[in-house]
Amino acid sequence: MTDINQLLDELIEREGGYSDHPADRGGPTRWGVTQAVARANGYSGDMRHFPAERAKDIYKERYWRAPGFAAVAEHAPGIAAELFDTGVNMGTGVAGAFLQRALNALNRNGRDYPDMPADGRIGPVTLSALRAFLKVRGGTGEAVLLKAIEALQGERYIALAESRPANEAFLYGWIANRIGQSCRS
Template sequence: MGLNLDSYDAVTAMIDDLIGREGGYSNHPADRGGATRWGVTEQQARAYGYTGDMRAYPRSLAVAVYQRAYWLEPGIAKVALRYPAIAIEMFDIAVNMGVSVACTFLQRCLNVMNQNGAHYADLTVDARLGPITMLALDAYRQRRGAEGGERLLEAIRSLKGARYIEISEARPANEAFTYGWFGRMVEMAKKAFAR
């Protein structure tokens, strides 16, 4: 957990890793996201002003969208100041499943690790990383330290894996992606272990 994500270069490297997992252009018929390039959906690209063909979507614009929409705006960068490895996992979840899912996973895990409110009050699971969530994360970190970060990370990863299964069970067309989603988890765990 000794990563340092407070520099532009470190965040860019994290985004480069993500783009490597996401790949180039895709328009898989089973993917509800439709046309994507560098992992950015056409809808997201349009929301940030891109009007061209997704096959030509510039990588530099994808990097900017990731920095703004998935790192800075939701507050995942603030998590990185406390537990960088958790922030990397949340960033990946935000891109792959949605920002609200990533934030909800953190809040749910903090709630079940607070010893029935003895360490800090239960959070309202509102899918936002506001000041109360950050205070709870600070209280958790102060009490649990680095070891607590490892356990919190595993709890979040567990929810991520369970969600992949739930998504595929609810919509069989998603089985086209399930094996790859778990490959993504394995790859990320290997990289985290190597750090």
Template sequence: MTIDDLVDEAIGREGGFVDDPHDAGGATRWGVTERVARANGFAGDMRLLPRETAARIYRTVYYVAPGFDRIGAISMPLAELLFDTGINMGPETAGTFLQRALNLLNAGASLYPDLKVDGACGPKTRAALESYFQRRGKTGEGLSVLLWTVHGFRTARYEAISVSRPANERFAYGWIARQVRMGIAA
């Protein structure tokens, strides 16, 4: 899968214009919130946000800027999960999930040093990921355990935000169903 495939899939899944009063994200088109669109130079009516603008935002804000493109060079299934998580929760949150998972799975820092959990998927995070895959396997169980762990953090966050804002419960089933559709095993 390529970034173009991921972007096309995200835009197709997110659909056109939505302004659900129960959604704290507010007005969106193609899954891009008004806040993100404005921060990336779009000043028009959200109902008219061009697909090309949404695609550029997805590519730059949710894939390249957080370093998921470099993660994709190591493991595309992991980059796909981080990209999807970033769209839903923010790229920094997705990055923290990866760092927390790598710290949890490093056997008490005996496989590689613990990472500072800051959401930035830079050289240290990539080095830890490479070390993880060298020791645990880049496919099969090693990859599946890492993906499962990130999915677990994501599910726990859905629960936490639904507890803190009960209106989010109306979205929880769909959020978790999305993860199930993505699959957990590599």
């Protein structure tokens, strides 16, 4: 089982403190939480002083429990850790869709389990497909599925940089610090 508290500590360390980069559409952030998200969760102070514990509470609820990544962790802890980190960086729906797309592509044309919509919502259908995949593929299945998700993540980073040149300011860090980092500790 994945220790969410350890993931939160690692995430806070990776995200760092206060930032207000001119190319970042999210505006002022602290611990990776944008000002808009902090405000939506009741914080009204200066983002330079946004507490790490409040960031962890937001991450635990909005980026772990609500999108269903905690349920994924019951079957594939490494996948859940990657989905959590990707969800924080790209949005939980994007992370969930990466899992669904990878599972669809790895189901051997529906022989192992049926395709599902890649809607980004983790529920009974996605969890059933994940269990079936892990059962069929055994011990190496989780590692291969993780590589597929990370490939999708990397492709998205490149596409973001290509579509908005200002994102090139972040591309190196995204690739260096996001792909695979949530599962290496």
